[in-house]
Amino acid sequence: MAHPRFTNGFELGIGIGLRVPHYDHILSEKPAVAWFEIISENYMVDGGRPLEVLDQILEQYQVVQHGVGLYPGNHEGLDFEHLKRLKTLAGRTKTPWFSDHLCWGSVDGTFSHDLLPLPYTMESARKVAANLRIAQDFMELPLAVENVSSYVEFHQSEMTEWEFLTEVVEMADVGILLDVNNIHVSSINHGFDAMEYVNFIPAERVTQMHIAGHSKYERFIIDTHDHPVVDPVWKLYARAIERCGATATLLEWDAKIPSFDEVWSEAKKACNYWDHVPQITYLHETVA
Template sequence: MTDPRFTGGVSLGTGIGLRVPHYRHILSEKPAVGWFEIISENYMVDGGRPLEVLDRILEQYRVVQHGVGMYPGNAGGLDFDHLRRLKRLIRRTNTPWISDHLCWGSVDGSMSHDLLPIPFTFESARKTAENLRIAQDFLEIPLAVENVSSYAEFHDDEMTEWEFLAEVVEAADVGILLDVNNIYVSSFNHGFDPMDYVNFVQPERVAQIHIAGHSKYERFIVDTHDHAVIDPVWHLYARAIERCGPVATLLEWDARIPSFEEVWTEAKKSEQWRGSVGNPEAGDHVAA
């Protein structure tokens, strides 16, 4: 497959999610953001303000699509009506690649509207990879799959999550959207070393990285995207960059969204952490 990490041989650098509270600021102030990520399903509509704003954004910025409704882990296969609408949006945005989550979420047409975990078995890896191959061929664009945050494990698991991810992407020949915050969340909830995960991932498959904040409770962590990125997640990010190179990085902030300036300032910390790679002392001085 075409390497989805670069467009025209140039890394996209740092971006943030395009969110409604920031529409007015972006359109009026035209901030110097590298790129915006959109949730595909928010714009898979026939008209209205979302598409009007999106078209204005597209006049000035690169936009990359990120989905939440493909559900490649569904045992019953893919929703081709969803894929057809997704393909229309792809043609509108000219996104260099698309991404979605390594999860399942619907049964017999009933949607959970959630990112449900897949059992880490060879059979589920085979079926998920088959769905991803079909989706990538149908959409005619490079596809990357994101590791999700996890709050439950299956007794029938036959491998670790990172082994499962590797099994799927190799069989499907797709990229990885590596979410280092999700790795940290799952590692806390399930008691594994998050650095083992980052060190196992195939660096040539990583098309994009997500960073985000989360909420910590007494017994578990929830991937809420409503806080700044914490220092341990930044260190996972630095290791991922060390292994994968300066791939496109996206800060997610989806709840209790602060001002555009605060979100963009947090996102730009990734540039400092990228600069700290190879200089361990540099990262110690980056506020997180």
């Protein structure tokens, strides 16, 4: 079946993650949020309150699926039972695309429940790209892959992270979910130029962006999603928007979650960077 490749999703505007502490507020107050992102695995269930709430949300809002369990870098390949459940959920949500992370997370049936970085080699890029292409074809939906925050590096890496990301998405013919907070976190932890990363990535592949806060420690910072967005991340976001055009943007706030109004107020700051950029639409040919 043919399906369209990416637009950069500018028409969706600014969204936030759908989180349990905000369920009641959203359902009762019906805030004017453009869209919600869900963690797919939280709703890949047969019933219960999560799906009950999701169905009510879907009556009023666009929902986009974001996953944490695809693990395209796993040596043994993809979990097709997981993909089947993911596709069933996509039929329910009518998500315009789905996303997951450029990582691995399990080996020999043992799951780390973490988003582990990959060695930046051509061999690794080819394997990951093959898995991403299979996942996109199976889902019959456009796929966007997210750059992860990282805290270790591999000695065998042959290229920078942004070169690796570019190789993967070009070979797989998938989009990018550009997380500018993750770029900042990893740049501090590993000592590279975050702005060079943003300047290098293929802008026409970026279909969505993430912004978030993090926690700073003496020797490193961790992507905790429990603080407001800091100024260096906003600067990266401004440059990314300048390059990519006004792009669907999601604020992640997953721990120490404040009131809905506080989260939504922080998310709306992204609009300040949209005033002087074009609403570029990247729409490519269809693929079989």
